[in-house]
Amino acid sequence: MLIPIVIACLALLKPSYVAASPCPSDNGMTDEVRAAFVDQHNYYRSLIASGNAKNKNGGFAPKAARMLKVSYDCDVEVNAMEWLKTCTFGNNNVANRNQWGTNVHTLSLTSNNTEAAAESVKAWFNELYTIGVPQNNVFTPQLYQQGLGEYAQLAWQSSNKIGCAVTTCSNSYTAVACEYNPGGDAVFTTIYDIGDPCTTDEDCQCAGCVCSKDEALCIPPSTKVTTHKPTTTTVRTTTKPTTTTTTTTTEPTTTTEKPEFIVCPSDNGMTDEVRWMFVNTHNKLRSRTAQGKSKNAPRFGGFAPKAARMLKVSYDCAMEANMMKWAKQCHFYHPPPAYRNYWGQNIYMIGDPYYNFTWPSIAETAVISWWQELQVFGVPENNIVVAPDEHKTGHYMQVVWQWTYKIGCAINYCTKNKPWPWTIAGCNYYPSGDNAYWVVYEMGDPCTTDADCKCADCICSKDEALCIPPQYVPLPPTTTSTTTPKPTTTTTVPPLNAGSCPGLNNGMTDEVRKTFVDKHNEYRSLIAKGQAKDKVGQFAPKAARMLKVNYDCAVEENAMEWAKSCTFGLNTAAMLKRWGNNMQMLSPKTNNKTEAAIASVDAWFGQLQKNSVPEKNVFTMDNYMTLSKYSQLAWQSSSRIGCVVVPCWNSWTVVVCEYNPGGDLPGEVIYDEGDPCTKDADCQCSGCICSRDEALCIAP
Structure with a gap:
């Protein structure tokens, strides 16, 4: 078997961007870069205004009562560019810049001006975390000398027009500057008015201003805001423009009426079951984290802190389409931020040796692998990660980022760009997370009332410990309702079958089929009774409700269709149906299919004897290459099997069983561990009968 490849990759997540007004195109700037400057400024101003900006001096910077939303000014840009191109940084006096404020940042040489813009504005904002502001929020000469001037200018309440520039100096570094009209950083003046952010236009206390309640910002009349017509059936939101002619969507476009269900296209390879698995796994892990049940890495110990206001995520079809478009290109790296509308992104790949993973399983595995960075690398007690990439917790942070409430995901099978077939899975996130110096989520006991959520129209789901935002819309109901499959996946249950398929003429015999059933039940019974030995001479724990397997001819048909070509590529039909798979290759070739069946099931069970039972009997990716065949054989709810024995390459016999x-x-x-059943009620499944002698439950 090939060495498995299971890798996750995290985007450098940037906040969603608001468009800037159009400017001349002959000075090296583009509308995308201008949009980045505008939206980064408004992102941080909104964070400050809502009281979620972490302060070095303790707690958070005070809320802003009347923080203005910034827009772009081409005249200010022209002035900033003219000065920046001198690369002197010493003569931009107040007169030269018309009494406008200015911020400057230099960084390593880069050709990506959009990234340079994002990094620079973030650096200015991060002065709040590294230096801090007093609770009276007054800008003083001492704060200026300590280096807080860039943050203060970024957050200056009345600075509502910006113009920025990016240039290369001496072919050795990149310089970035923004100028602000009107300027800020007036000493002995408050950076902004402290108080709860606006909820009505009157709260802004400026003529013609409009309160953007969701952003906690006041939009001055000089800021032009346009919206798109709805293009999807997802939740109601406002789309922000990126240019005056073409708009790049940041917040997914939606209808004004909230639909009953999210209905996405059915022609792109995704199914509602796969979508449901992505959403459910995110929410399950967010709920677990919110309740303080997520184990932290040993270096920090204990559990990650509880989350006071963790939002429940829902699905978005436009975000899925964007993710699928990228996944079909089969690149295991992230597209540029503009390509993905500045949404956050996690991606994951799995090599072809994991041939028996269904797409719902891949979806679940991908999200769990991102989240498990917490258990490997951990988060500090203050729940702030200064450098997510270096700390290696970026995927986890995005999965549980408090303010993310929409995701769109995709899975695609790839046969290019790698030396072997592989599968890529990924999710886009809105709003994006994984920002350095920010709390991953607000710490505290989870909500018990709607008011605890502290967001307009949010509903507290007490059992989940999550806040349901008003934009939440569920996916349509599917046959999958929990992460643990039920004994059957069809509404019509076939009669019990000990191994007979008279309608099939594929080389299999009822004798071979019965052998597969009997060997599976022999070992499942041994496990259930607590008589199955592992590597260290101990016994696997008893099974309280182990189901007895019976034969399924439809499952056999699928296994034969997949196995007879001897290529063993993607088992699409099984993946979509969420069937499991075990395979064994026997050499030399044998014509005795009954013996091949016995040898194969023995080998699968034998993984237990070569290894140890996983901790708490929980299957993890760490066990995949050493224990997955045993664990599938012993999987409690896998009650129907279909198996085949086929010759391959004139020298091998290949044995395959699929599990439903x-x-x-x-x-x-x-x-489930525990003493095996002694009566039908112990089985805890409708219509099940306890076979006491076998220690197995017989499903109807």
Whole structure:
């Protein structure tokens, strides 16, 4: 078997950008870069205004009562560019810049001006975390000398027009500057008025201003804001323009009426079951984290802190389309931020050796692998990660980023750009997260009332410990309702079958089929009774509700269709149905299919004897290459099997069994531990009968 490849990749997540007004195109600047400057400024101003900006001096910077939303000014840009191109940084006096304020930043040489813009504005904002502001919010000469001037100018309440420039100096570094009209940093003056942010236009206390309640900003009359017509059936939001002619969507476009369900296209390879798995796994892990049940890495110990106001995420079709467009290009790296509308992004790949992973399983595995960075690398007690990339927790941070409430995901099978077939999975996130110096989420006991959520029209889901935002819309109901599959996945359950398929003429015999059933049940019974030995001479724990398997001819048909070509590529039909898979290759070739069946099931069970039972009997990715065949054989709910034996390449015999429903779900127990059933009620499944002698439950 090939060495497995399971890798996750995280985008450098940038806040969503608001468009800038059009400016001349002959000075090296582009509308995308201008949009980055505008939206980065408004992103941080909104964060400050809502009281979520972490302050070095303790707690958070005070809320802003009347923070203005900035827009772009071409005249200010012209002035900034004229000065910046001198690369002197010493003669931009107040007169030269018309009494406008200015911020400057230099960084390593780069040709990506959009990234330079984002990095520079973030650096200015981060002065709040490294230096801090007093609670009276007054800008003083001492704060200027300490280096807080750039933050103060970025956050200056009345500075509502900006113009910025990016240039290369001496072919050795990149310089960035923004000028502000009107200027800020007036000593002994408050950076902004302290108080709860606006909820009505009157709260802004400026003529013609409009309160943007969601942003906690006041939009002055000089700021032009346009909106798109709705293009999807997802939730209602306002789309922000990126230019006057072409708009790049940041917040997903939506209808004004909230639909009953999110309905996405059915022609792109995704299914509602896969979408449901992405959403459900995110929310399950966000809920677990919010309740303080997420184990932290050993270096920090204990558990990640509880989350006071963790939002529940829902699905977005436009975000899925964007993710699928990129996934189909089969690149295991992130597209430019503009390509993905400045949404956050996590991606993941899995190599072809994991041939038995269904797409719902891949979705679940991807999200769990991102989240498990917490257990490996951990987060500090203050829940702030200064450098997510260096700390290696960026994927985890995006999965549980408090303010993210929309995701769109995709999975695609790739046969290019790698030396082997592989599968890519990824999710886009709005709003994006993973920002350095920010709390991943607000710490505290989770909500018990709607008021605890502290967001307009949010509803507290007490059982989940999540706040449901008003934009939340569920996906349509699917046959999957929990992460642990039920004993069957169809509404019509076939009768019990000990191994007979009279309608199939594919080389299999009922004798071979019965052998597969009997061997599976022999080992499942041994496990359930607590008589299955592992590597260290101990016994696997008893199984309280192990189901007895029976044969399924439809599952066999699918296994034969996949196995007979001897290519063993993507098993699409099984993946979409969420069936599991075990395979064994026997050499030399044998014509005795009954013996091949016995040898294969023995080998799968034998993984237990070569390894140890996983901790708490929970299957993880760490166990995949060493224990996954045993765990699928022993998976409690996998009650229907279909198996085949086929010759391949004139020298091998290949044995395949598929399981309905599939197992090997990362983070789930292989089976429920406990004394095996003694009466039907112990099975805890409708219509099940306890076979006391076998220690198995017989599903109807």
